[in-house]
Amino acid sequence: MRPKSLPLSFYSEPTLQLAQSLLGHMLLKETEEGLTGGYIVETEAYLGPNDRAAHSFNHRRTKRTEIMFGEAGYVYTYTMHTHCLLNIVSGGTDEPEAVLIRAVEPYYGQDLIAQRRSKITKKKHWTNGPGKLTKALNITMDDYGHKLDQHPLWIARGKSLDAADIASGPRIGIQNSGEAKAYPWRFWEYLNTFVSK
DNA sequence: AAGGTGATTTGCT
DNA sequence: GCAAATCACCTTC
Numbered sequence: 001m002r003p004k005s006l007p008l009s010f011y012s013e014p015t016l017q018l019a020q021s022l023l024g025h026m027l028l029k030e031t032e033e034g035l036t037g038g039y040i041v042e043t044e045a046y047l048g049p050n051d052r053a054a055h056s057f058n059h060r061r062t063k064r065t066e067i068m069f070g071e072a073g074y075v076y077t078y079t080m081h082t083h084c085l086l087n088i089v090s091g092g093t094d095e096p097e098a099v100l101i102r103a104v105e106p107y108y109g110q111d112l113i114a115q116r117r118s119k120i121t122k123k124k125h126w127t128n129g130p131g132k133l134t135k136a137l138n139i140t141m142d143d144y145g146h147k148l149d150q151h152p153l154w155i156a157r158g159k160s161l162d163a164a165d166i167a168s169g170p171r172i173g174i175q176n177s178g179e180a181k182a183y184p185w186r187f188w189e190y191l192n193t194f195v196s197k
Numbered sequence: 198a199a200g201g202t203g204a205t206t207t208g209c210t
Numbered sequence: 211g212c213a214a215a216t217c218a219c220c221t222t223c
Contacts, residue, residue, distance in 0.1 A: 044201075053201070064222065079221045080202050087201090100201065119204085131202045141221085173201045 002035065003028060003108075003156035005149045011073035015090040015097040018072075019045040020166055020187050022088070026158040027104055029137040030151060036109035036137045038127060039158050042102040042188040042195045044171045046087070048095060053177035056096030067145050068096035075146040075153065077139065083131030086139050088148065102130045102172070102186070104137075105194040113137070129196045165190050172197065 003026060011018060020043075028037035046054035048068070055078070056065050067076050068089050076087040076098050091097035104127045106113050113136045117126045127133040134140070143153050167190040174181050188195040 046201080055201085062223075078201090080200060082218055082220065083202055084220095085201070102201090129202070135203095171201075177201090 002030070002151070003037070005154035005156055008071075008073040008147070008149045010155075011088065011090055011148070012092075013090075015045045015047055015099060016185065018088075018090050019043040019099045019185070022099060022101075022155070023166060023187060023189050024159045024161040026107065026156040027101065027133075027137065028108065028156060029139055029143075029153045031138050033138075034109050034112050036106075036112050037156075038104035038106045038108070038133070038137075038194075039189075040101060040103075040155075041105050041192045042186070044100040044102055044187070045090075045185040046098050046100060047185070048091065048097045051177075051183075052180040053171060053174035054096070054098070056098075059096065061096070065096060068098055069094055073148050075143050075148060077134075077141055077144045079141060080131065084134045084140050085130045086134050086143075100130060101133065103128045103188070103194050103196045104133045105192060106136065124193055128194050161189060 022040050022043050026037050048054050048056045049059050056068050072090045074089045076089050086101045087098040089098050127136045146153050168184045168187050171186045
């Protein structure tokens with residue numbers, strides 16, 4: 001039986017808060033092969049128009065970023081070299097903000113995850129990066145625009161963390177983003193070994 | 198042409 | 211283990 005999805009209203013809180021609320025919840029994807037999922041242990045907030053690191057900086061609205069201008073709770077995927085990265089749209093309509101999921105801790109379907117990550121022997125390397133977890137859960141560009149409160153890609157209630165379990169720091173891989181690169185908008189579950197760095 | 202990355206290799210400590 | 215270098219060959223503009 002499938003874990004029940006969180007309602008779309010879960011995604012309506014401010015992006016920086018949502019990035020922290022998502023930690024500890026369960027990201028799930030079901031395919032014909034089976035159900036896979038894991039606890040979200042690392043996220044990054046991208047605050048749209050005022051954030052040089054965000055794809056939606058300066059209200060840059062293109063075919064790719066279009067989904068971010070809509071309601072919260074939808075999936076924004078994009079391709080980076082050979083990998084697909086998963087973001088969750090946040091903010092209201094015309095507030096193009098999003099949360100990047102950077103790492104999860106495998107829980108459901110670990111056999112299937114191991115199979116999809118067959119060359120990787122160490123379990124902690126299966127999902128400890130934004131491009132790795134999408135491969136492990138089989139999240140692809142086909143999921144672009146998906147509404148997160150329903151099959152086959154959704155988030156269910158996991159463990160609840162309190163503030164002491166959450167660490168924060170500068171985001172990763174945004175070297176050329178001016179002053180934005182110093183903002184402490186990366187959040188992770190403190191001491192969890194599946195965090196990317 | 199460049200990018201919010203990853204896997205592999207190489208050369209250290 | 212860790213750091214740097216290299217390449218992969220997709221999507222987008």
